[in-house]
Structure formats: structure tokens, C-alpha cells
Amino acid sequence: MKVVKIIAVVLLVAFVGIQFIPTTRNQSDMVPETDFMLVNNVPENIQNKLQVSCYDCHSNNTQYPWYNKVQPVAWFLEDHIKEGKAELNFNEWDSLSTRRKTSKLRSIIKQIENGEMPLDSYTFIHRDAKFSEAEAEEIINWVTQLKNSL
Amino acid sequence: MKTIKQKLIIPIIAIALVSVTSCKDGSKNEPAAPMSNEMYQEPMDDKDDMSMSDNQDAKAEAILKDYFNLKDALVGDDNDKAKELGATLASTLGSFDASSYSDSEQQDLKDIMEDAIEHAEHISESDIAHQREHFKVLSKDVIDMVAITGTEMKLYEQFCPMYDGGTAWLSTKEEVRNPYYGSKMLTCGEVQREIN
Numbered sequence: 001m002k003v004v005k006i007i008a009v010v011l012l013v014a015f016v017g018i019q020f021i022p023t024t025r026n027q028s029d030m031v032p033e034t035d036f037m038l039v040n041n042v043p044e045n046i047q048n049k050l051q052v053s054c055y056d057c058h059s060n061n062t063q064y065p066w067y068n069k070v071q072p073v074a075w076f077l078e079d080h081i082k083e084g085k086a087e088l089n090f091n092e093w094d095s096l097s098t099r100r101k102t103s104k105l106r107s108i109i110k111q112i113e114n115g116e117m118p119l120d121s122y123t124f125i126h127r128d129a130k131f132s133e134a135e136a137e138e139i140i141n142w143v144t145q146l147k148n149s150l
Numbered sequence: 151m152k153t154i155k156q157k158l159i160i161p162i163i164a165i166a167l168v169s170v171t172s173c174k175d176g177s178k179n180e181p182a183a184p185m186s187n188e189m190y191q192e193p194m195d196d197k198d199d200m201s202m203s204d205n206q207d208a209k210a211e212a213i214l215k216d217y218f219n220l221k222d223a224l225v226g227d228d229n230d231k232a233k234e235l236g237a238t239l240a241s242t243l244g245s246f247d248a249s250s251y252s253d254s255e256q257q258d259l260k261d262i263m264e265d266a267i268e269h270a271e272h273i274s275e276s277d278i279a280h281q282r283e284h285f286k287v288l289s290k291d292v293i294d295m296v297a298i299t300g301t302e303m304k305l306y307e308q309f310c311p312m313y314d315g316g317t318a319w320l321s322t323k324e325e326v327r328n329p330y331y332g333s334k335m336l337t338c339g340e341v342q343r344e345i346n
Contacts, residue, residue, distance in 0.1 A: 100265050106287065
């Protein structure tokens with residue numbers, strides 16, 4: 001029992017301690033000229049869906065949930081956002097070559113088709129980020145059109 | 151008093167444990183540790199092999215060689231080997247030297263390489279279904295590269311109408327061995343074009 005107590009105290013101290021470690025926050029007021037929405041003629045409903053379901057991890061500006069303040073959640077999010085932006089950053093869309101745009105659009109279509117994006121761990125909390133079947137189809141159709149027009 | 155403490159302790163430990171493990175899971179999967187490659191039969195002779203490993207400015211031929219090794223791994227349904235060879239191809243693509251080409255060709259080649267590297271990197275860390283999805287686009291990149299660089303090799307552009315609405319790839323042999331289906335449909339496809 002004593003051992004359990006010691007472990008608990010150590011963990012508690014560690015838990016409190018890690019709260020003081022700062023994380024990089026992914027926030028920016030500026031939308032660069034290369035942004036996906038600015039260079040493509042995106043219908044409003046698709047814009048909204050992309051903003052709500054994709055932009056938190058795939059742009060330079062995340063709408064953070066309240067619990068982001070709590071470690072180790074903040075690390076977990078930071079990691080996801082870093083990875084997400086490395087894969088695709090909608091803010092920097094127009095800096096990609098046509099070839100890479102086509103590749104990215106293809107990946108977007110595949111990932112939505114296979115239900116891989118948005119991530120389950122994301123939609124679990126952001127319920128509104130989840131695509132209904134109709135929404136997924138609408139987005140896939142629109143992205144396919146864009147891909148074919150490049 | 152004691153019971154309250156005990157009641158508190160358990161959830162705290164639970165939270166701490168969950169957070170530690172989820173942190174680990176959150177970190178990016180490390181690429182598979184390099185596995186023994188000695189068993190793998192290189193399709194080319196030793197002389198080419200030597201010049202390849204010493205050559206920093208990888209030429210189109212070196213890229214093709216790595217591409218064909220990767221293709222053979224996919225034909226053989228070998229996920230782990232394809233991961234390894236995807237990483238090899240990514241680094242060969244990265245050291246491609248386009249300086250001997252015209253400005254516009256250099257730009258095209260740069261775009262091709264950037265795209266191809268990304269697909270090769272994904273192949274180095276994906277399951278086999280994903281590897282094949284990326285191989286499709288990678289094949290297009292390599293075909294476009296050959297259109298600019300040319301090659302000494304005799305190549306066959308092959309085409310499988312069934313995979314993802316129709317998909318092409320390159321092979322050094324005329325007979326069809328399908329990298330998108332592997333053993334499931336090994337001979338699905340046809341020669342669409344001969345290069346050289």
C-alpha cells in the first residue's frame with residue numbers, strides 16, 4: 001500500500017510538473033495568398049466543411065479546444081498538428097506544383113473515401129467535424145472535379 | 151480519509167498511465183528497422199551495383215533500378231521489403247542530378263522528383279494497400295521522368311484496367327506481373343507501349 005502511495009505522489013507531482021512545459025501553439029491571424037480557399041473557387045458549404053473538419057491540423061491556424069491547456073493532451077495535439085501540416089497545409093496550397101496538387105487531391109479523395117480522415121480521435125470530440133455519407137460524397141465529387149481541372 | 155485517498159489514487163494513476171501510452175502512440179511510427187537485404191537478388195550485374203553505390207548524382211538508371219526492385223516486392227506481396235525499398239528509392243530520387251538538362255526540363259524533373267519522393271516515403275511506412283496506391287502515382291512520375299531523361303534499358307509500359315480505374319507501371323520484362331494485385335491477379339494487364 002505504501003508503494004502505491006509513493007507511486008501516486010510521484011505521478012501526481014509529474015503530472016503537475018509537466019503542466020509548466022510550454023508547447024508551440026499553431027495560431028496565426030494571417031491567411032496567406034497561397035491559401036486553398038483563396039486560389040480555388042470553393043463553394044461555401046465545402047469551405048465550411050473543410051474549415052471545420054480539416055483546417056485545425058492542416059493549416060497554420062488551429063481552433064484549440066479548452067483541454068489543450070492540459071498536458072499531456074497539448075503534446076498529443078502538437079504532434080498531430082505538426083504531422084498534419086507536414087502532410088498537407090491548405091494555407092500553402094498554391095506553392096505546390098500542379099503535379100503535387102494532383103497528388104494531394106488524390107490523397108484527400110482516398111482518405112475520405114476510406115474514412116481515414118478526419119481522424120477518429122479528432123471527430124470523437126469534434127462531432128461536427130465528422131462527414132455524413134452525403135457530405136463525404138459531395139466533397140469527394142467536388143475535389144475530383146478540381147483534380148480533373150488542373 | 152484513507153478511502154477517499156484510495157479512491158483518488160486509482161484514477162490519477164489511470165490518467166497518468168493512459169497519457170503516457172497515448173503519447174507513445176502519438177509519436178510517428180518509426181520506419182521498420184533495416185532488415186537483412188543480403189537475400190535479395192539484384193536484377194543487375196555487380197558492375198552496375200558498384201557504380202551505383204559510389205555515385206552521388208543518381209542518374210535516371212539508378213532510379214529505375216530501385217523502382218523495379220520496389221515493383222518486384224509489390225508483385226511478391228512483400229510489405230516489409232517494399233517498405234525498405236521505398237526508403238531506398240526515396241534517397242536515390244533525392245540525389246538525382248538534373249543539371250545536364252534544359253531549364254524547363256529541370257523544372258519538370260524537380261516537380262517529378264518532389265512528388266515521387268513523397269510517394270516513396272509513404273511507401274516506406276505504409277501497409278501494402280497504401281503502398282500500392284502510392285505506387286500508382288509514383289509510376290506515373292517515373293514514366294514522366296523517362297519521357298524526359300530517356301533510358302538505355304528496354305522497358306515495357308504495362309496497364310491494368312481493373313486497378314483504380316486503370317493504372318500503368320513500368321517493367322523490364324514483357325510478360326505481365328501485376329504489382330497492384332500481386333498473387334491475387336498476377337497476370338492481369340497488358341503491354342501498352344514499348345520504350346526503346
